[in-house]
Amino acid sequence: MDFKLTANDKGTKARAGEVTTDHGTIETPIFMPVGTAGTVKAVHQRELKEDVNAQIILGNTYHLYLRPGLDIIEKAGGLHKFNGWDRPILTDSGGYQVYSLSGTRKIKEEGVTFKSHIDGSKHVFTPENVMDIQRTIGADIIMAFDECTPYPCDYGYARESMEMTHRWLKRCCDRFDATEGKYGYSQTLFPIVQGSTYKDLRVKSAETIASFEREGNAIGGLSVGEPAEMMYEHTEIVCDILPKDKPRYLMGVGTPENILECIALGVDMFDCVMPTRNARNGMLFTSEGILNMRNEKWKDDFSPIDPNLGGYVSSFYSKAYLRHLITSKEILGAQIASIHNLSFYLWLVKEARKHIIDGTFVDWKNEMVKKVTTRL
Amino acid sequence: MDFKLTANDKGTKARAGEVTTDHGTIETPIFMPVGTAGTVKAVHQRELKEDVNAQIILGNTYHLYLRPGLDIIEKAGGLHKFNGWDRPILTDSGGYQVYSLSGTRKIKEEGVTFKSHIDGSKHVFTPENVMDIQRTIGADIIMAFDECTPYPCDYGYARESMEMTHRWLKRCCDRFDATEGKYGYSQTLFPIVQGSTYKDLRVKSAETIASFEREGNAIGGLSVGEPAEMMYEHTEIVCDILPKDKPRYLMGVGTPENILECIALGVDMFDCVMPTRNARNGMLFTSEGILNMRNEKWKDDFSPIDPNLGGYVSSFYSKAYLRHLITSKEILGAQIASIHNLSFYLWLVKEARKHIIDGTFVDWKNEMVKKVTTRL
Ligand SMILES: [Zn+2]
Ligand SMILES: [Zn+2]
Numbered sequence: 001m002d003f004k005l006t007a008n009d010k011g012t013k014a015r016a017g018e019v020t021t022d023h024g025t026i027e028t029p030i031f032m033p034v035g036t037a038g039t040v041k042a043v044h045q046r047e048l049k050e051d052v053n054a055q056i057i058l059g060n061t062y063h064l065y066l067r068p069g070l071d072i073i074e075k076a077g078g079l080h081k082f083n084g085w086d087r088p089i090l091t092d093s094g095g096y097q098v099y100s101l102s103g104t105r106k107i108k109e110e111g112v113t114f115k116s117h118i119d120g121s122k123h124v125f126t127p128e129n130v131m132d133i134q135r136t137i138g139a140d141i142i143m144a145f146d147e148c149t150p151y152p153c154d155y156g157y158a159r160e161s162m163e164m165t166h167r168w169l170k171r172c173c174d175r176f177d178a179t180e181g182k183y184g185y186s187q188t189l190f191p192i193v194q195g196s197t198y199k200d201l202r203v204k205s206a207e208t209i210a211s212f213e214r215e216g217n218a219i220g221g222l223s224v225g226e227p228a229e230m231m232y233e234h235t236e237i238v239c240d241i242l243p244k245d246k247p248r249y250l251m252g253v254g255t256p257e258n259i260l261e262c263i264a265l266g267v268d269m270f271d272c273v274m275p276t277r278n279a280r281n282g283m284l285f286t287s288e289g290i291l292n293m294r295n296e297k298w299k300d301d302f303s304p305i306d307p308n309l310g311g312y313v314s315s316f317y318s319k320a321y322l323r324h325l326i327t328s329k330e331i332l333g334a335q336i337a338s339i340h341n342l343s344f345y346l347w348l349v350k351e352a353r354k355h356i357i358d359g360t361f362v363d364w365k366n367e368m369v370k371k372v373t374t375r376l
Numbered sequence: 377m378d379f380k381l382t383a384n385d386k387g388t389k390a391r392a393g394e395v396t397t398d399h400g401t402i403e404t405p406i407f408m409p410v411g412t413a414g415t416v417k418a419v420h421q422r423e424l425k426e427d428v429n430a431q432i433i434l435g436n437t438y439h440l441y442l443r444p445g446l447d448i449i450e451k452a453g454g455l456h457k458f459n460g461w462d463r464p465i466l467t468d469s470g471g472y473q474v475y476s477l478s479g480t481r482k483i484k485e486e487g488v489t490f491k492s493h494i495d496g497s498k499h500v501f502t503p504e505n506v507m508d509i510q511r512t513i514g515a516d517i518i519m520a521f522d523e524c525t526p527y528p529c530d531y532g533y534a535r536e537s538m539e540m541t542h543r544w545l546k547r548c549c550d551r552f553d554a555t556e557g558k559y560g561y562s563q564t565l566f567p568i569v570q571g572s573t574y575k576d577l578r579v580k581s582a583e584t585i586a587s588f589e590r591e592g593n594a595i596g597g598l599s600v601g602e603p604a605e606m607m608y609e610h611t612e613i614v615c616d617i618l619p620k621d622k623p624r625y626l627m628g629v630g631t632p633e634n635i636l637e638c639i640a641l642g643v644d645m646f647d648c649v650m651p652t653r654n655a656r657n658g659m660l661f662t663s664e665g666i667l668n669m670r671n672e673k674w675k676d677d678f679s680p681i682d683p684n685l686g687g688y689v690s691s692f693y694s695k696a697y698l699r700h701l702i703t704s705k706e707i708l709g710a711q712i713a714s715i716h717n718l719s720f721y722l723w724l725v726k727e728a729r730k731h732i733i734d735g736t737f738v739d740w741k742n743e744m745v746k747k748v749t750t751r752l
Contacts, residue, residue, distance in 0.1 A: 038700065042707040046688060068675065068700040075676050076696065082678075083697055299444065300451050302458075312422060316460055320452065324414065324444040331418040334707060 001141070001188040001215045003247050011362035013239065013266035016353045019216070019247050021140040022185035023080065023088040026055045028247060028268040029352055031259065031345040032090060034276065037063040038083045041276050042331070042338040045084050051311050052342040053350070056140075057085060058271050061094035061133055065123075066116050070136045078138025078183045090271075091139035092251075093130050093192075096148050107147060109164065127171035131179065131189070138183050143218065144172045146192040151225040158196035165194045166208050173212060190249060192220040193238050202234050206241035217242045218249040219267075223258070232261055239266035256285055256348055256372035260365050263352050275345050279337035282326040285344045289374030291319070293337070298323040305340050309347050313339040348372075377517070377564040377591045379623050387738035389615065389642035392729045395592070395623050397516040398561035399456065399464040402431045404623060404644040405728055407635065407721040408466060410652065413439040414459045417652050418707070418714040421460050427687050428718040429726070432516075433461060434647050437470035437509055441499075442492050446512045454514025454559045466647075467515035468627075469506050469568075472524050483523060485540065503547035507555065507565075514559050519594065520548045522568040527601040534572035541570045542584050549588060566625060568596040569614050578610050582617035593618045594625040595643075599634070608637055615642035632661055632724055632748035636741050639728050651721050655713035658702040661720045665750030667695070669713070674699040681716050685723050689715040724748075 002020040009015065019026040033040045033048065035057045040048055048054045059079055064070075068082070076082035079089055098105050098114045105114035111126030125133075127145045134142040146165040149158050169191045176189045191209045195201030209217055219238050222231045235250060242248050249269035250262050259270050275285065282293035286306040291298065301319040309315070317336050325333030348368070355364040378396040385391065395402040409416045409424065411433045416424055424430045435455055440446075444458070452458035455465055474481050474490045481490035487502030503521045510518040522541040525534050545567050552565045567585045571577030585593055595614050598607045611626060618624050625645035626638050635646050651661065658669035662682040667674065677695040685691070693712050701709030724744070731740040 037704050037706060038697070039706050039708040042711070044689075044708065044711065045692070067704055068696070072676055072696060072700070076678055076694075082694075082700075084692055084694075300448055302452055313420075316421070318452075318458075318460075320444070320448060321414070321459055324448070324458075328413050328443055330413060330415050331707060331710060332415040332420065335418070335420065335711065 001186065003216065003245065005245065007357045009264075009356045009361040010359060012264040012365070013236075014263050014352070014356050014361050015266060015268065016356040017247065017268060019268075021088045021188075023086060023140050024055070026088060027350075027353060029263045029349045030055055030269055031349045032056050032058050032269065032271040033342050033345075034058045034060075034271055034273045035083075035085070036060045037067065038079060040338075040342070042280070042334045043276075043342065047339055048085070048342075049087070051313055051339050053346045054087070054342065056088040056090060059089055059091045059137060059139060060097060061091050061130065061137065062097035064091075064137055065094065065133055066118055070133060073138070074136050074182070078136075080138060088140040089138070090141040091134050091137050091143065093143040093145040094125055094133070095130075095146055096252075098125060099148060109167075111145075127168040128175040131172055131175040135179055135182055135187065138181070138187075140185070140187060141216065142176065142187055142189045144169050144189060144191045146194060146220055148221050148224070149194065149196045151197065153196045155198055158198055158201055162194045162196075162201050162205050165192070166205070169209070169212060173214070188215045190214060190216045190218045192218045192251070193242070194221045195234075196221055197226055197230055197234060199234075199237060202237050203241065206238045210242055214246075216247040216249060218251055220251045222250065223253045223272075228258060228261075231258070232265065235262050235267065236265045256345070257369050259345070259348065260352065260369055260372070263349070264361070264365060270349070275341035276338045279341040280334045282333070282337065284337060285341050285372065286376075287344065287347070287371065289371055289376040291376050293319070293323045293326045305336070306344065309340075309343055311343050314343055377562065379592065379621065381621065383733045385640075385732045385737045386735060388640040388741070389612075390639050390728070390732050390737050391642060391644065392732040393623065393644060395644075397464045397564075399462060399516050400431070402464060403726075403729060405639045405725045406431055406645055407725045408432050408434050408645060408647040409718050409721075410434045410436075410647055410649045411459070411461070412436045413443065414455060416714075416718070418656070418710045419652075419718065423715055424461070424718075425463070427689055427715050429722045430463070430718065432464040432466060435465055435467045435513060435515060436473060437467050437506065437513065438473035440467075440513055441470065441509055442494055446509060449514070450512050450558070454512075456514060464516040465514070466517040467510050467513050467519060469510070469519040469521040470501055471522055472628075474501060475524060485543075487521075503544040504551040507548055507551040511555055511558055511563065514557070514563070516561070516563060517592065518552065518563055518565045520545050520565060520567045522570055522596055524597050524600070525570065525572045527573065529572045531574055534574055534577055538570045538572075538577055538581050541568070542581070545585070545588060549590070564591045566590060566592045566594045568594045568627070569618070570597045571610075572597055573602055573606055573610060575610075575613060578613050579617065582614045586618055590622075592623040592625060594627055596627045598626065599629045599648075604634060604637075607634070608641065611638050611643060612641045632721070633745050635721070635724065636728065636745055636748070639725070640737070640741060646725070651717035652714045655717040656710045658709070658713065660713055661717050661748065662752075663720065663723070663747065665747055665752040667752050669695070669699045669702045681712070682720065685716075685719055687719050690719055
């Protein structure tokens with residue numbers, strides 16, 4: 001993997017860059033659609049490329065490991081071959097999903113035991129086998145196995161958990177560096193900063209993570225329920241410590257506003273289920289503001305969903321038609337809304353990048369934050 | 377509307393033709409995807425055109441009348457403008473759906489009272505208002521309001537019901553002919569032959585319907601549970617009576633085999649929910665046979681769904697990937713399977729047409745029936 005800084009904004013800490021992998025180049029700042037089980041829900045692979053303009057997608061290790069399972073993915077020649085997505089893929093470590101199975105998982109120094117939500121079968125994730133699993137899935141960017149603490153989290157637990165995450169990172173790196181990709185292309189490992197909402201822990205974790213000198217770094221444990229201002233505060237603390245010459249990935253963030261604010265703090269990569277999950281519930285993000293498609297007011301509004309975006313879906317279908325589909329629980333409603341919301345997120349980060357390069361980021365960002373937080 | 381016969385098969389009663397409407401020409405024999413509530417479930421309008429190659433789609437009067445409702449459709453400028461499908465549309469009369477609401481509907485000479493499945497509200501369909509409703513929806517081809525009898529049906533009920541359907545047809549024609557299209561293009565009315573599975577009733581009904589001399593004719597009340605041989609028998613009786621120079625539409629039929637056999641009997645137009653409904657349940661129709669995608673055997677079959685069809689979906693996605701999506705209940709599974717099955721149905725009727733014109737229909741049909749009934 002290679003990272004090139006293209007531009008630094010003068011008014012903020014925002015940057016524009018390029019991440020190059022064996023599956024192609026990603027222009028940062030970037031938003032990565034979440035493809036949980038090897039599919040970005042309700043969106044065809046062709047649409048992801050041609051309509052959404054996605055440059056990289058996520059896969060969830062937990063889901064892929066359980067179904068279709070590693071044997072099938074390996075036989076296919078990796079996830080890219082299995083699902084036909086030939087651009088870069090990033091996989092999470094599976095930790096986040098496993099911790100949310102609260103009643104059924106046990107976290108120990110060695111690793112985590114958990115039960116499948118599908119058939120109740122017992123499994124173990126360790127720093128080592130999670131590296132092996134992601135090697136087999138064949139992601140271009142592999143995430144370290146960490147513990148993501150909830151919010152709020154008491155100081156003692158947050159510190160101990162962070163320290164274990166650091167010890168696990170050592171084990172992840174050792175295993176990752178001792179193994180090779182299975183399909184002939186390079187893979188890279190991103191470590192994850194933890195430390196909950198404690199400044200001293202975040203500083204300590206960022207310094208520790210930076211000292212591993214991997215090719216990129218991630219910030220985890222935020223956007224888990226804390227106030228936005230707190231999320232920004234800790235993102236800034238961590239970004240200021242993480243090396244400038246490597247991409248910074250803020251995990252699981254967030255709303256369009258969150259993304260704009262965190263770009264301004266120096267984040268390069270984002271992912272979130274919000275654009276697709278909210279789409280399925282009829283909530284649309286547009287260049288003019290937020291639309292609740294269940295609202296009566298759209299029932300005879302025959303204007304396009306968002307003509308400013310360009311693209312088939314957002315300009316072809318009307319608000320009234322989409323409202324009809326969503327209220328009738330038609331699958332096409334989820335399809336249209338998902339493509340639209342993802343297209344909007346990708347449009348937003350592309351515009352941000354353009355304005356960073358042009359040197360007009362701050363004004364544009366402040367204007368845009370107003371728009372994207374307006375409820376229409 | 378205009379109908380031109382292009383070719384008559386020598387070995388069977390199959391024909392190739394062209395139906396021309398103000399929204400374009402339909403090459404017959406044709407299969408019409410069902411777009412119940414103004415959407416062919418899980419398929420984008422662009423995909424219907426470019427992948428499925430649909431030439432005409434159906435809308436359901438009952439569903440559209442209840443939701444989004446006639447006020448919205450009229451404000452939009454008709455269903456074509458509302459859903460963005462600019463090729464021909466045929467609407468059913470709503471009768472079929474209403475009769476299936478068994479507990480809650482009452483059939484009288486005047487019309488049918490029924491309760492909405494959505495909110496329990498009370499409504500009345502009459503031959504007259506169903507013409508008005510379809511005028512407002514803006515279908516190119518409008519269906520007469522009939523009573524579709526169940527199978528089995530005793531002779532007395534079948535005869536009385538048929539006679540009422542004929543009286544209703546007179547009222548439909550009177551209303552239709554006294555009104556005009558609302559959006560500047562022509563609409564045409566197809567009457568429907570009934571008579572259950574009684575030969576004398578079918579003969580009587582076909583003769584009566586033919587005597588109305590509309591631009592096309594439909595056969596209803598078949599494919600409602602009777603054996604296939606019985607359906608073929610009655611289709612043949614009716615086709616032999618209906619005029620040769622007008623298109624014949626066999627409503628609600630059927631499997632690929634049913635369609636091939638009924639093309640051979642002189643049917644020009646078909647519709648059925650089977651390709652889309654079965655798709656959502658993981659049943660695929662392909663040029664080599666039927667695939668149950670839930671079957672273990674596909675889990676590591678990385679070959680395309682159906683390379684013979686051409687088209688993005690059927691050649692891009694593998695059986696193993698589709699199986700994974702279907703067993704994981706991912707929306708994309710329904711999308712892929714729906715596009716594929718519809719593409720296959722449209723491919724099948726296009727091939728049939730080609731072989732009718734080439735004079736090689738019988739041999740091809742017999743060969744094809746073997747393939748499409750094979751369970752792979
Ligand atoms: Zn999120
Ligand atoms: Zn059917």
